[in-house]
Amino acid sequence: MQDSWRLITTWGTTPEFNMGLDEALLLEGDQPTLRLYTWSPDALSLGWFQKTSEVSGIGSASSTVRRLTGGGAIHHEGELTFSLCCPQTHPLYRGPVGPSYARIHGAVILALRQIGLPARLRGEGSLTSDDPASGMCFHHSTPLDVEWNGRKGVGSAQRRKGGRVLHHGSIKVTSTPLEGNIATFEQATESHTAQSFAPLLLDHMRQHLGLRLVPGVPSPEERERAAELGARYTTDEWVHQR
Template sequence: MAVDESLLESAVSDQVCSLRWYRWDQATISLGYFQQNDGDAQQGPWEGLPRVRRLSGGGAILHHHELTYSFTVPANHPLAKSPPELYVAIHQPLIDVLAAHGLNVEFRGVSFRSASEPFLCFGRGDERDLVYQGQKILGSAQRRRRGAIVQHGSLLLLTSEYAPDFPGLLNLVEQASRYSEEFLNSLTTDFSQAISTALKLPLQSGNLTDEESLRARTLEKEKYSQDSWTSRKKQV
């Protein structure tokens, strides 16, 4: 989370786009920026799991058997002018890559809301969610800072025992065994290339700059590792 905020700051100050894919080494809850960390947050199979608060909004994500991405876009990029279009711009290349592997994922197309939003993001519905056989397998959320945007998303691959109501993409596929770990590892490369092509952005892999690394370490120490950040009940 600290790295993603550091990359957002680079979008603000240096007008650069960044795409990052990662997985989590243990089941972890990431709270949406505006979510309260009480009540439903403490009840359910996920009780007691490590948790962190994201910079982006939306419902909590259970990061377990999934792929997480962050994409940052500066204020001077055309997509920063229309945040809803940014969801589509990132999600459509993912649809195309999965279709090439015989996985016909599509946009939900309609939104639904309830009087009390479920704690977990995958219990909520937005028209730009990606679904497979009617089940949500990818959702995203955003945060704007001085015109720049960070967009987070989670591609659910397999059901977690901590959220058994939400099947992952590979739980819904016949002969799922043909989608090997090698296939999963190649997805991030394929996704990155497809997004780069769709957005007409040069694809350059690399590490954080020294400035980004230092900023991320500072944010981790002073913000994201602090109980006051993760556990606060009211967001401002």
């Protein structure tokens, strides 16, 4: 039996909206939701526990936010961002954190392979893209990260709160000066943008994860809550809290 998820797709939405809606879904979402989105303007997002002093590129993007999820900083430009939000007891997220990444990344890897990228989980060892001093997510790898050609190409992080989970993922289409030497779509056999890759990713989320995706939009209440929560994401008080 397939598992029904709401699918919300928004292209070129603001950092405040993107982060505010994800938080609204984490705090109050009443149905499992998968989001696909891109950012306009581009933004640098810090991991929840990162100190601003640990990120060498701070101030280099059009906007800066602090995510609720952990891990390193990401420059959200030239990428397809996805988020999943559901109860922690959902089969995708039940149990230890590690296997939940393996499940989601399994679907992502199949979609990347479809466009000719030799994507796989990193496993043991290190990547040529590793450069932890930058503070960037794509310059720090773990065994469960997705890589191709020896470089990290997907950034992921989770927040678990009140029995619910928010999973963020960033798939790099192109690199940016803040994220040099990482895996992108430039090595793919097919040319793709974030928008043109999205249907492939969704196909594999359906097939590999058994999700029944029902296109939808945020409810008026979710929009209102997202606006209220999102407004603080770009404030100095929020960004520089650590």
